[in-house]
Amino acid sequence: MSLYPDSYYAASLDKSKTSSSTLNEEHSCDLCVIGGGFTGLSTAIESAKKGLNVILLEQNIIGWGASGRNGGQIWNDVAWGIDVIEKKYGESLAMKMWNISQSAVDLIDERIAEFEINCDKRNGGIHAATSAKKMKEYENDSIYKRNKYGYEQLEILDRKEVSVEIGSKLYYGGILDRGAGHLHPLKYCLGLMEAAQKLGVQCFENSCVVKINQHSSGIEVLTKQGKIKSKKIAVCCNAYLDGLELGIENKIMPCETYIVCTEPLDEAIQNTILPNNYCVSDTNFDLNYYRLSSSKRMIFGGAVGYSLKNVEGLKKRTKRQLDKVYPQLVNHKIEYIWGGLIAITVNRVPDIGMLNDNIYYAHGFSGHGVAFTGIAGKIISEGIVNGKTSELEAFEKIKHKNFPGGRLFRMPLLVTISAMQRMMDVFNV
Ligand SMILES: Cc1cc2nc3c(=O)[nH]c(=O)nc-3n(C[C@H](O)[C@H](O)[C@H](O)COP(=O)(O)OP(=O)(O)OC[C@H]3O[C@@H](n4cnc5c(N)ncnc54)[C@H](O)[C@@H]3O)c2cc1C
Numbered sequence: 001m002s003l004y005p006d007s008y009y010a011a012s013l014d015k016s017k018t019s020s021s022t023l024n025e026e027h028s029c030d031l032c033v034i035g036g037g038f039t040g041l042s043t044a045i046e047s048a049k050k051g052l053n054v055i056l057l058e059q060n061i062i063g064w065g066a067s068g069r070n071g072g073q074i075w076n077d078v079a080w081g082i083d084v085i086e087k088k089y090g091e092s093l094a095m096k097m098w099n100i101s102q103s104a105v106d107l108i109d110e111r112i113a114e115f116e117i118n119c120d121k122r123n124g125g126i127h128a129a130t131s132a133k134k135m136k137e138y139e140n141d142s143i144y145k146r147n148k149y150g151y152e153q154l155e156i157l158d159r160k161e162v163s164v165e166i167g168s169k170l171y172y173g174g175i176l177d178r179g180a181g182h183l184h185p186l187k188y189c190l191g192l193m194e195a196a197q198k199l200g201v202q203c204f205e206n207s208c209v210v211k212i213n214q215h216s217s218g219i220e221v222l223t224k225q226g227k228i229k230s231k232k233i234a235v236c237c238n239a240y241l242d243g244l245e246l247g248i249e250n251k252i253m254p255c256e257t258y259i260v261c262t263e264p265l266d267e268a269i270q271n272t273i274l275p276n277n278y279c280v281s282d283t284n285f286d287l288n289y290y291r292l293s294s295s296k297r298m299i300f301g302g303a304v305g306y307s308l309k310n311v312e313g314l315k316k317r318t319k320r321q322l323d324k325v326y327p328q329l330v331n332h333k334i335e336y337i338w339g340g341l342i343a344i345t346v347n348r349v350p351d352i353g354m355l356n357d358n359i360y361y362a363h364g365f366s367g368h369g370v371a372f373t374g375i376a377g378k379i380i381s382e383g384i385v386n387g388k389t390s391e392l393e394a395f396e397k398i399k400h401k402n403f404p405g406g407r408l409f410r411m412p413l414l415v416t417i418s419a420m421q422r423m424m425d426v427f428n429v
Pocket residue numbers: 034035036037038039040057058059060061062063064065066067068069070071072073074075207208209210236237238239240241242257258259289301338339340341342343362363365366367368369370371373
């Protein structure tokens with residue numbers, strides 16, 4: 001069993017995590033959820049609330065995957081852009097997706113309140129533009145979202161305003177989204193785990209699913225030491241999905257992204273860096289995303305890598321990106337560095353659906369999973385209990401291609417594309 005990576009999040013939990021047992025016998029249930037991250041926990045919570053008998057299986061410990069490691073940034077919209085969905089699929093589907101993405105953001109606040117989760121949630125985020133061209137695109141996008149979708153939370157910041165809000169002179173301007181926000185993801189994830197358990201969900205850790213057998217009477221889920229007989233299953237493994245041979249693996253591409261966390265900022269500069277405690281995501285292809293922790297450390301993510309073997313190189317690259325944004329932090333010590341896997345889809349829209357009446361899945365959140373995973377779990381759960389819903393039908397309409405190259409070659413292809421994009425960033429294209 002793997003423990004949490006050596007992250008700031010694991011080091012700053014308010015209380016130690018309660019451990020769950022390993023599945024080593026046979027159980028039966030209405031729903032077996034595979035994967036103990038935000039998606040699996042959300043599915044389990046919603047299904048238990050609807051009266052189902054739910055068992056959740058996690059191969060390591062709950063929150064071990066991306067849900068316990070991410071930047072904690074909460075954004076609405078899908079990574080593809082709602083305007084692109086509108087052009088390709090029409091206004092009605094785009095409006096549906098927009099509303100789903102907005103409910104995803106709201107659901108976080110609802111759950112924090114309902115389950116009294118203490119996870120350092122703060123409101124507000126800035127999209128920062130690294131070129132004049134990107135700033136113009138942002139401006140057009142925010143006007144479009146206000147006019148078309150009635151989204152009133154966006155404020156355009158000019159170069160001077162953005163430099164005051166962020167404390168960096170790097171940017172050409174930005175968009176403040178008052179509906180965005182950030183939280184401590186591992187505290188949130190463990191809060192969801194406790195909520196699920198209180199609702200009667202049985203969680204088993206160190207219980208890796210190795211095989212799924214479908215029978216006319218239901219589904220058999222096998223771990224190395226135990227077995228679950230379930231009427232339905234929900235596959236919530238996201239980027240860590242591997243080896244279950246369900247035919248959905250090639251719809252997503254796992255990519256590694258890294259975060260560095262500094263020592264607490266010197267008091268003298270604390271008020272000049274993110275004075276309103278917003279999170280920031282900028283327009284580099286590798287996407288710098290950063291924010292302050294509640295203890296005033298800089299949590300800065302960016303470098304994307306394809307092998308955890310080069311941790312030292314990635315640490316240096318992420319630190320270089322941090323120094324470029326904040327030269328005033330150059331002497332601050334990096335106290336933690338960790339990485340994790342995100343799953344992207346070809347079109348950057350999450351892939352949420354059902355393989356048949358008994359197998360549901362959600363993955364490919366493409367960097368927007370902190371918010372989207374919660375609503376994905378809710379959508380799956382409603383499908384499991386009520387049959388195909390209009391939300392599931394909406395996701396079904398958005399077709400997902402397999403990554404070209406299959407399992408062996410999809411990664412080298414992405415590396416080549418990423419290298420080209422990075423070059424464009426360097427030349428500010
Ligand atoms: C470093 C990093 C930074 C990020 N920053 C942000 C951000 O700021 N904002 C944002 O919106 N998104 C961000 N993301 C993405 C976000 O974290 C994910 O989209 C989200 O957490 C996915 O949740 P999940 O529950 O679907 O998957 P995960 O949290 O990865 O959970 C899947 C779980 O399934 C388990 N599993 C896999 N296979 C099996 C099996 N066979 N049997 C049992 N269990 C299994 C895994 O162990 C894992 O715990 C980031 C991701 C990373 C890695």
